[in-house]
Amino acid sequence: MSTAILTGPPAAGSASPLADDLRALGFQVVEADTPVAVAARLAQVPAADRVAVVDRRFVGHRHALRLALTDPRFDTAAIPGAVSAKAAGRQALTAAVTGLTAQGGATVPSQTAPSVPASSVSAPGGTLLSAADGDTAPAARAATLAAVVPDALAAALDAQGAAPHRPELGVLVAAVPADAAERAAAAEAVAAVDEEAVRLRSAVKSRDGFFTTHCISPYSRYLARWCARRGLTPNQVTTASLLVALIAAGCAATGTRTGYVAAGVLLLASFVLDCTDGQLARYSLQYSTLGAWLDATFDRAKEYAYYAGLALGAARGGHDVWALALGAMVLQTCRHVVDFAFNEANHDATANTSPTAALSGRLDSVGWTVWVRRMIVLPIGERWALIAVLTAVTTPRVTFVVLLVGCGLAACYTTAGRVLRSLTRKAQRTDRAARALADLADSGPLAEAGARILRPLAGRMPSFAAPAVALLGAAAVTATAALSSRGSWWPPLVAVVYVLTSSFAVSRPLKGALDWLVPPIFRAGEYGTVLALAAVSGVNGALPAAFGLVAAVAYHHYDTVYRIRGGTGAPPRALVRAAGGHEGRTLVVALLAAVAHHTGFTVALTVLAAALALLVLTESVRFWVSAGAPAVHDETGEPA
Numbered sequence: 001m002s003t004a005i006l007t008g009p010p011a012a013g014s015a016s017p018l019a020d021d022l023r024a025l026g027f028q029v030v031e032a033d034t035p036v037a038v039a040a041r042l043a044q045v046p047a048a049d050r051v052a053v054v055d056r057r058f059v060g061h062r063h064a065l066r067l068a069l070t071d072p073r074f075d076t077a078a079i080p081g082a083v084s085a086k087a088a089g090r091q092a093l094t095a096a097v098t099g100l101t102a103q104g105g106a107t108v109p110s111q112t113a114p115s116v117p118a119s120s121v122s123a124p125g126g127t128l129l130s131a132a133d134g135d136t137a138p139a140a141r142a143a144t145l146a147a148v149v150p151d152a153l154a155a156a157l158d159a160q161g162a163a164p165h166r167p168e169l170g171v172l173v174a175a176v177p178a179d180a181a182e183r184a185a186a187a188e189a190v191a192a193v194d195e196e197a198v199r200l201r202s203a204v205k206s207r208d209g210f211f212t213t214h215c216i217s218p219y220s221r222y223l224a225r226w227c228a229r230r231g232l233t234p235n236q237v238t239t240a241s242l243l244v245a246l247i248a249a250g251c252a253a254t255g256t257r258t259g260y261v262a263a264g265v266l267l268l269a270s271f272v273l274d275c276t277d278g279q280l281a282r283y284s285l286q287y288s289t290l291g292a293w294l295d296a297t298f299d300r301a302k303e304y305a306y307y308a309g310l311a312l313g314a315a316r317g318g319h320d321v322w323a324l325a326l327g328a329m330v331l332q333t334c335r336h337v338v339d340f341a342f343n344e345a346n347h348d349a350t351a352n353t354s355p356t357a358a359l360s361g362r363l364d365s366v367g368w369t370v371w372v373r374r375m376i377v378l379p380i381g382e383r384w385a386l387i388a389v390l391t392a393v394t395t396p397r398v399t400f401v402v403l404l405v406g407c408g409l410a411a412c413y414t415t416a417g418r419v420l421r422s423l424t425r426k427a428q429r430t431d432r433a434a435r436a437l438a439d440l441a442d443s444g445p446l447a448e449a450g451a452r453i454l455r456p457l458a459g460r461m462p463s464f465a466a467p468a469v470a471l472l473g474a475a476a477v478t479a480t481a482a483l484s485s486r487g488s489w490w491p492p493l494v495a496v497v498y499v500l501t502s503s504f505a506v507s508r509p510l511k512g513a514l515d516w517l518v519p520p521i522f523r524a525g526e527y528g529t530v531l532a533l534a535a536v537s538g539v540n541g542a543l544p545a546a547f548g549l550v551a552a553v554a555y556h557h558y559d560t561v562y563r564i565r566g567g568t569g570a571p572p573r574a575l576v577r578a579a580g581g582h583e584g585r586t587l588v589v590a591l592l593a594a595v596a597h598h599t600g601f602t603v604a605l606t607v608l609a610a611a612l613a614l615l616v617l618t619e620s621v622r623f624w625v626s627a628g629a630p631a632v633h634d635e636t637g638e639p640a
Contacts (some may be wrong), residue, residue, distance in 0.1 A: 002027045002050040004069070005041045007034070007149045008176075011057045011183065018054065021062045025070055027052060035149055039097045051093070052084040053150045059186040060174040061195045067167040068174075071285050074165035078154035081176040083164060096156035100149070148176050172198060200225065203283040210371045212381035216275050223272070224279035234281040238294045241273035245302035249309030252391060255316030263309065264392035270302060271384045293624030296562040297555065299380065304329050304551055306387070307400075311544070314396040322543035323535050324400035326550060330527040331404060333554045335411045337440065337520040340561045342418045344436040345429060345516035378410040422513045429511040437510040439560060439570030440519035443502065444581015450503025458504055463512035466505045470518045473501025474525025477586060481532035487597035491533060495590040498525060502583040523557065526582040533593040537601050545605035552613035553585065559620045568623075575619050579612060 004027035006019065019029045032038040038053060045051045052069045058081035068079040075089030085093040157164050173190045177183035203224055204217045227237060248266035251259040277295060281287055311325040375382055386406065390399040443451070458465065477491070477498040484490045502525075505518050527550050534546035556579060560570050570576075580588065585608075592604045 002052070002070075003041075003045045004029050004052040004054055005032050005038055006030070006054055006056050007032045007038050008055040008057060008147060011059075018056065018058055021065055022052070022054065022069075024062065025066055027069070035097065035100045038149060039094075039101050042094060042097055047090060048087050050084060050086045051090065052082060053093075053097075053153060055081040055148050055150050055176050057176050057183070058082060058174070059177055059183060059190065061172045061190060061193065061198075063195050063199050064167075064169055064172040064174040066285060067169070067172075071165070071167070072287050076157055076162065076164035078150065078157070078164040078166055079169065079174040081148060081150055081174060083150040083154045083157070089162070089164075092157055092160055092162040093153065095160060096153045099156050100152055151176070170198065170202075199283060203279040205278065205282075209379040209381040210375050211385050212275060212379075215385075216272055216381065217279070220272050220275045221279050221283075224276045224283050227276065227280050228284045232280070233291075234277040234286050235288065235291050235294055237273055237277040237280055238291065238298055241270045241277060242298045242302055244273060245270035246305055249305045252306065252309035252396075253312035253316075255313035259313065261392045263306075264388035267306060267384060267388040267391070271381065274299065274302075290625055292562070292566060293620070297558060300333075300554070300558055303332070303380075303384070304554075308544075308547060310391065310396040310399060311547075319395075319397060320543075321397050321400055322547060323531065324397065324404065326531050326534075326543060326547045328400055328403050328407070329547070329550060329554065330524070330531060331407050331411065333527065333550075333557070334520050334523050335407060335414070336561075337523045337557065338411070338415050338418065338517075340565075341437060341440055341516040341519045342422075344440065344564065345433050345510075346422075346425070346427065347433075376410060377414050378406050383407070419514065419517075422516070425513065427513075429515075431509070434509040434511050434515075436564050436570075437516060437519060438506060439564060440557075441506050441510070441522055442519070442557060442560065442576060442582045443506050444579070444584040445577050446499050446587070447503045447506060447581055447583045450500055451507035454500075454504045455507040458507040464514055466508070466510060466512060467514045467517040467521060469501045470505035470521045470525075473498040473505075474521050474528070476501075477525055477590070478528035478532055481529045481590065481593075482536065484536065486537050487594055489594050491529070491590040492587065492594050495529070495587040498586055499583045522582045526553070526586045529586050530589050533589060534601075534605070537593060537597055539597070539599060539601045541602040542605060545602045545609060549589075549605050549609035549612070552609050552616065553579075555620075556612070556616040559616065563623070571616075571619060571623070575615065579615060585612075 004022040032041045068077045069084040076085045175186045248263045252263035307325040314321045480494040481491045534542040
């Protein structure tokens with residue numbers, strides 16, 4: 001159980017509801033009058049428990065305390081008058097308390113004092129109220145404020161290099177008044193703010209698509225609050241969203257107009273729940289390791305399962321759209337990898353300036369252009385609304401064709417913009433970024449061995465050689481697979497060339513201006529080859545089996561992305577090698593198409609898909625439910 005230690009002198013004036021607020025947040029409340037007593041209380045709290053130190057004079061909103069004391073994403077956190085630490089931050093907090101008791105008090109060193117004074121009140125409109133104005137006893141006031149133990153501990157954490165997270169409070173109030181007059185001013189500021197309205201607004205992501213912002217979030221936030229008040233967790237809502245989407249896919253698979261209409265409605269209902277789970281997590285600060293995994297992967301599982309449902313429904317009507325369904329999955333996955341790779345390559349680059357990025361920033365300052373630019377990229381809200389409407393009123397073939405055209409135009413727009421930014425950007429890419437791109441490349445043992453041999457040659461090539469050679473190899477193997485006759489041995493021969501070009505592309509660190517293109521090029525080469533070989537084979541069931549294979553591999557690639565974004569690094573190299581790497585899988589599928597180009601090709605693809613799914617899912621589940629996974633929730637959402 002979490003423990004809150006109340007310290008400092010008693011509050012002047014009326015009784016404080018502080019202890020009740022802390023208990024409502026799940027803390028047991030204990031008392032400690034001095035820093036020495038705080039140290040003794042801290043030692044009594046089990047090491048695995050969260051602990052908070054709060055000044056008795058604190059005045060503020062309960063949600064301000066919630067943000068600082070209960071957010072599981074941060075080891076330590078602080079606001080004026082309160083500091084907290086979970087198990088991972090307990091050692092740093094203990095060291096801060098020990099240092100404070102050694103000094104014999106709570107004097108805050110001037111060079112490490114918090115940027116916001118302990119006596120400040122964040123008032124409506126974002127202004128700061130302070131009783132220092134007109135204070136006739138500044139020395140006495142300074143002595144009083146110096147005794148704010150939580151602020152002294154936060155400053156000590158800063159000095160240790162373990163700076164606590166300081167949440168943005170906005171109009172919420174958090175203050176340690178020095179006297180009754182200041183306390184009355186702080187209480188008035190608290191009463192002037194509708195805390196629940198602020199909490200509901202903050203539950204919605206600040207940057208989202210037009211459809212989500214204006215058609216879903218105005219209502220789903222209240223659904224999130226309803227769920228919170230009934231004790232539902234974000235993981236339960238996420239799971240419900242998945243189940244609804246799977247039912248929608250089942251309705252689409254019936255191939256009837258009634259089924260298509262029901263599928264469209266249920267897909268939108270699933271999206272409402274998908275928005276609700278994140279809003280519930282932010283509303284109640286219920287972030288978890290399992291939630292990170294579920295939220296990051298279920299969106300893809302829902303969308304791609306729905307594609308499969310549409311393809312099955314079309315098949316019931318005598319129409320084969322599996323190639324279109326697989327093409328939509330390939331295009332959407334490659335779009336995401338473009339965004340992931342670009343962001344990883346540039347988010348910590350130094351001297352990271354670009355006139356193109358500056359122009360984009362100026363456009364974002366004009367209201368209508370913001371929404372147009374967000375809608376052009378067809379993010380998840382707009383995309384799912386488009387799919388739902390088209391499913392209800394047209395056919396699966398029309399739905400996929402429109403989706404492919406829309407996503408294709410969006411991919412051209414976003415990729416062209418990122419290429420232009422990269423070419424005009426003066427930036428130094430870091431070793432961390434190069435490692436992330438190498439992990440996203442998903443190179444297997446064949447590419448690793450080839451890279452060691454080709455490294456001297458690659459070192460003499462220009463900076464754009466890596467993406468250029470990767471593109472050449474990917475285009476060659478995909479085109480050969482699409483243009484060769486069934487059972488031809490040309491695809492395996494060109495797949496060997498693809499192995500060599502892939503080896504060259506990763507033979508030196510990916511720090512070039514356009515090296516972030518290498519991972520999405522590899523994805524397009526592998527997925528496109530599987531699609532082309534299955535389509536050309538003409539074997540009954542080959543395209544559905546290829547759909548399952550690409551889905552399993554795509555899951556592995558998304559899992560890699562979200563591990564990197566969570567700061568835990570890529571999956572183990574043993575897993576990547578066992579999965580063969582993108583170049584190894586491409587070669588294997590090409591060989592299978594040549595050897596088993598009759599009915600055995602479907603069986604071979606199905607077995608390969610099942611083996612890869614079992615391999616990557618087992619490791620993924622083990623990782624995300626383990627204690628080592630990060631306690632995060634996907635705040636940024638889908639980048640596309």
